Amino acid sequence: MKQNRQWILTAILTLWCSSATESWAQLQRTEDFHSRYTLTEAVVLSRHNIRSPLSGPESALGRITPHEWFDWSSxxxxxxxxxxxxxxxMGQYFRKWLVDEGLMKENETPAEGTIRFYANSMQRTIAxxxxxxxxxxxxxxxxIEHHYDVGTMDPVFTPQLTTVSDDYRERAxxxxxxxxxxxxxxGIGQKMSVSYSLLEQVLDISRSMACQQGDTCNFKTDDTVVKLELNKEPGMTGGLKLACSAADALVLxxxxxxxxxxxxxxxNLNEEDWKKLASILSRYGEVLFTAPLIAVNAAHPLLQEMLTELQTEGRHFTFLCGHDSNIASVLAALGVSDYELKGTIEQKTPIGCKLVVEKWLGTDGKEYAALNLCYQSVDQLRQLQLLTLExxxxxxxxxxxxxxANDDGLYLLSDLKKRLQERIDEYNSLTTGITTTRQEVASPIKT
Incomplete structure (x- = not known):
């Protein structure tokens, strides 16, 4: 029965902290709520799940610690x-949720056009x-729809800057x-000094090959340089980039x-220690992808994709699979209030997390939307806990x-669509008077 079920994907907010930030809670939709709203669509923007580090232990990662890294299965x-x-x-849980909401049947074979699975053309996202x-x-x-050879970044999921001028670069x-x-x-690196020190301790960096050879004995706090170039992702050099690579490998x-x-x-690290290490990842992503001028540029194709999905007649479910940079830039472009997540050491875009946009039809004839971040907790990740409605x-x-939002925590769908269109238009205004080179997005689908 819906009255007794634990349903978190459509959790509503009922408590506010005294600081006016939102409380985190595992709440349920009530029978009263379901008597007034019907779920009609869900659009999901997902980060890939656990992957092996982007660099093998024989590279820079192996040089900055004397310890042996985990022997990965991939x-x-x-x-x-x-x-x-x-x-x-996670897919099994979504099945239970969508069946419980009446949006699909158990073991359903969806009619053509009612669902869409579209991934960046990287192994980890397709998989x-x-x-x-x-x-x-x-x-x-x-x-799974993907448009390029495996291992090739799809421009829709590449958080690149497709319009850049000297004035734009300076302001960004x-x-x-x-x-x-x-x-x-x-100041960016200086704010991370405590996390850097912990990372250096865990790596035992003073005994590493890199330090012994006079290369790297610590992570510098004053050498961060951000590069903004046309048709490239925002880039970085300096201590934060190297620290992010090491912290990423440790968290994974x-x-x-x-x-x-x-x-x-x-x-012997506690949860707070792991959060300090993971904060390096969050700060790296925030610096590169969440400044307003960067976000509307880098997230532009995904904002268009999400708006299109919300307007596609007959669509019930969409799964777009990309990266943490995609979710970070989309949330920043949409103007999401700052938040910190519970139950996870990655407090912004946890591994495997999903931005879920739910479309609800009210008995008043109006369409509404809810936006949630759905993710597996650290315990669920480490213990391989089965996910159920309970x-x-x-x-x-x-x-x-x-x-x-209304009293039920829902926004008018028209307001969300307007926000998406405003951010798309904001990108278009950046291109005024600027010569850009755009990569074509459409290409034959590869399976």
């Missing part, structure tokens, strides 16, 4: 076996979408410095390695600055 940057299992579990679809639609034999860099470095680029190792102490190279993944209800 090639560098590819989805791990655990990642595939976890994503299948994530495939595993999710197997869990959600186990007998439907879903084909100033935004980054003000938001994350107290007005100066040097923590998810995969059953022995927590072994995952930390013998250190043991759901975590969800955080997002708030959009400048828009007002």
């Amino acid at each position: 090639a560098p940057s590819e989805l791990s076996l655990r990642g595939g299992v976890l994503e299948t579990m 994530t979408a495939q595993y999710f679809s197997s869990g959600m639609l186990p007998v439907a034999n879903i084909t 860099l100033q935004q980054i410095a003000e938001l994350f470095g107290n007005g100066e680029m040097a 190792q923590y998810y995969e390695e059953p022995d927590k102490q072994k995952a930390a190279f013998g250190e 043991n759901p993944p975590a969800v955080y209800s997002l708030r959009l600055e400048g828009l007002t």
Whole structure:
């Protein structure tokens, strides 16, 4: 019965902290809510699940620690076996949720055009979408749409800058410095000094080959340089980039390695310590992709894709699979209020997380929308916990600055569509008087 079920994907916010930030809660939709609203569509923008580090231990990662990294089940940057299992579990949970909401039937084979699975053309994103679809639609034999040879970035999922001028670059860099470095680029690394020190301790960097050869004995706090170039992702050099690579490998190792102490190279780290390490990842992504001028540029094709999906007649479910940079830039472009997630060490865009846009039809004849971040908690990731309506993944209800939700925590769908269109138009205004080179997005679908 819906009255007694634990349903988190459509969790509504009922409590507010005294600081006016949103409380995190695992709540349920009530029978009263369901008597007034019917779920008609869900658009999901997903980060891939657990992957092996982007660099192998023989590269820079191996040089900055004397310890041996985890022996991964997959090639560098590819989805791990655990990642595939976890994503299948998430797909199974979505199946239970959507069946419970009446949006699909158990073991359904969807009619043509009612669902769409579209992934970036990287192994980890295609595989994530495939595993999710197997869990959600186990007998439907879903084909994952992707447009390029495997290993080639699709421009829709590439958070690149497709319009750049000298004035734009100057203003964007100033935004980054003000938001994350107290007005100066040097301030970005300085704010991360505590996390850097912990990372150096865990890596035992002073005994590493890199340090012994006089290369790297610590992560510099004053050398961050951000590069903004046409048709490239925002780039970075300096200590934060190197620290991010190492922290990323450690966090992924923590998810995969059953022995927590072994995952930390013998250190006894608590949850707060792991959050400090993961904060390096968050800050790296925030610096590169979430300044307003950067976000509307980098997220532009995905904003268009999401708006199109919300307007496609007959569509019930969409799964777009990309990266943390995609979710970070889309949320920033939409003007989502700042948040910190519970139950996870990655407090912005956890591994495998999903931005879920739910479309609801009210008995008043109006269409509404809810925005949530859905993710598996650290315990669910590490323990491979089965997800059910009674043991759901975590969800955080997002708030959009400048828009007002109703008493049920829902926004008018027209307001959300207007926000998407405004951000698309904002990108278009950046191109005025600027010569750009756009990569074509459309190409034959490869399966």
